[in-house]
Amino acid sequence: MENRRINLLFIVNSVGIGGAERHVITLLNKLDTARFRLSLAYLKKEDILNEGTLLPELDQDRLEGRVFCCNVSSKVDLRAARQLAKYICDDMADIVVCTNTYSLLYGWLARIMAGRHPRLVEIFHTTEMGTKKSKLQMLFYRPFFRVCDMLVYVCEAQKKYWRSRMLRAKHDAVIHNGIDVEHYVDHYTSEEKNLLRQSYGFSELDYVVGLCASMRPEKAHGDLLKAIANLRVAGLDIKCLFIGDGSERLRIEEAIKTMGLAQHVKITGFLADARPAMATCNVMALVSHHVETFSLAALEAMALGKPMIMSEIGGAAEQVIHGENGYLYKRGDIEALADALHQLMESKKCCQMGDRARSMVTQRFSLATMVNSFDQLFVKLARSPDQVMEVDNVIR
Structure with missing residues (x-):
């Protein structure tokens, strides 16, 4: 592991315009490619006409061409899960990074089908469930959190909320969202x-x-x-x-x-x-x-x-x-x-x-702070899995 890059496979629901999706695109654009070998799988094609797409914002050259759509056609598409499993094996993925609950389901399925056990990370962007349907869906997804090697919350209040409701993973940490503060400057006359x-x-x-x-x-x-x-x-x-x-x-x-x-x-x-x-x-x-x-x-x-x-x-x-x-x-x-x-x-x-x-x-809340925190997290998970509990004290 010390002599090669850490293979990260990110799984996201789609590359349509949204905060969670933009978060993934930002990480892919900023993580150190000398340290990480980056891949992106998105489960569904976005409706470009109605939603737009974030793909033009992704620097695909950094990913060495490893960007693919699973074309999920049903709630649980086993063909898509097998496609992800094959990629995990062929690419020797060290860490599978899932964004929110639906991609976590596919990350879990693919890891089982692959017969090997890359670290499973869930980046969770949700706090309250706004509808009865979403609350019922969360009951279904809860067990998948327990098999995660790391659950990443994006703020302290979110972590407190879900811990009080007994949501558990093997380990958890808080990494606040960050933005490029040099990009968001009021330089307009x-x-x-x-x-x-x-x-x-x-x-x-x-x-x-x-x-x-x-x-x-x-x-x-x-x-x-x-x-x-x-x-x-x-x-x-x-x-x-x-x-x-x-x-x-x-x-x-x-x-x-x-x-x-x-x-x-x-x-x-x-x-x-x-x-x-x-x-x-x-x-x-x-x-x-x-x-x-x-x-x-x-x-x-x-x-x-x-x-x-x-x-x-x-x-x-x-x-x-x-x-x-x-x-x-x-x-x-x-x-x-x-x-x-x-x-x-x-x-x-x-x-x-x-x-x-x-x-x-x-x-x-700068982008540099956020990316550095994820960098530390991924390295620790890949290279020092037995000491991963230390992450809780390092990343805030």
Whole structure:
């Protein structure tokens, strides 16, 4: 093992656009190829028309061509599992890295079929189960966690949540999500921001709150609309920019019209690069009712110098220090959300909190910190499996 690279096989549900999928692409692009031999298997082809794909963001040259789709055609596709098993054997995989529960199922099946036992790692991005169906699915997946050599949580709150619910693997660790803080820098000029604002019908002096998220029910865009409507009724001039697209767009557009906000709330649609749109906002918000565990979108906005207003779910309290670099509020509490928006209308306070937000990300949640932590984890698993418990004390 000391004389060859460590073979890592990543398994992900798809390469469609999503936080967990982007996390995998980032690791593949940044892990040291002098130390690791990298491969990627994705279970299903993404619907490019409706979802988009992250494949163009993957530097496939680093993977030496080992990127393949399993073309899963049913919930448990044994043909796909055998394909993965063959790859584990042929490539002598040392570690199989799974992202969330469905890929963990296939990693477990493939390891059994392969007849050899690479280390099994689960990177888990989920906290609360938002629906009855997802709760039942979690009951099915629970046993697979127990055979994992390492369960990686993406924040402390998530680890606490699942440990209290008796979710167990052989070992676990916390590695916070990280972003490229040099990529997310507000280098846009006032003129560039004003031109973009004008394209959405906003003026230079407007107070604009942004929300960057897929338009899905759990993201609760309607909560922000209600808070904005309440503030406008109270005589406060506030605008909103929804950055993104999704299945709920028509419902959201109808709600905007019904609330009389058509002149004050705009939707960008899908953007390949959301940085200019986020940079033109004064404040960013995430108002989700569930799903968020440790939001990359929040880190990106904070790195751009934007104070964050977040519903207090998942690891939000590890990102936002209430009253210092943003505000936290109880999910669904429209009055508290509106109050936070009102507080940040004071430009000096908004700028100060934005500076602290970027400082927080730079110091604690950089991409380099995250990648280095995974590097340590994979090396320890491959080369010192009997000492893997030490990881719990090293990686945070």
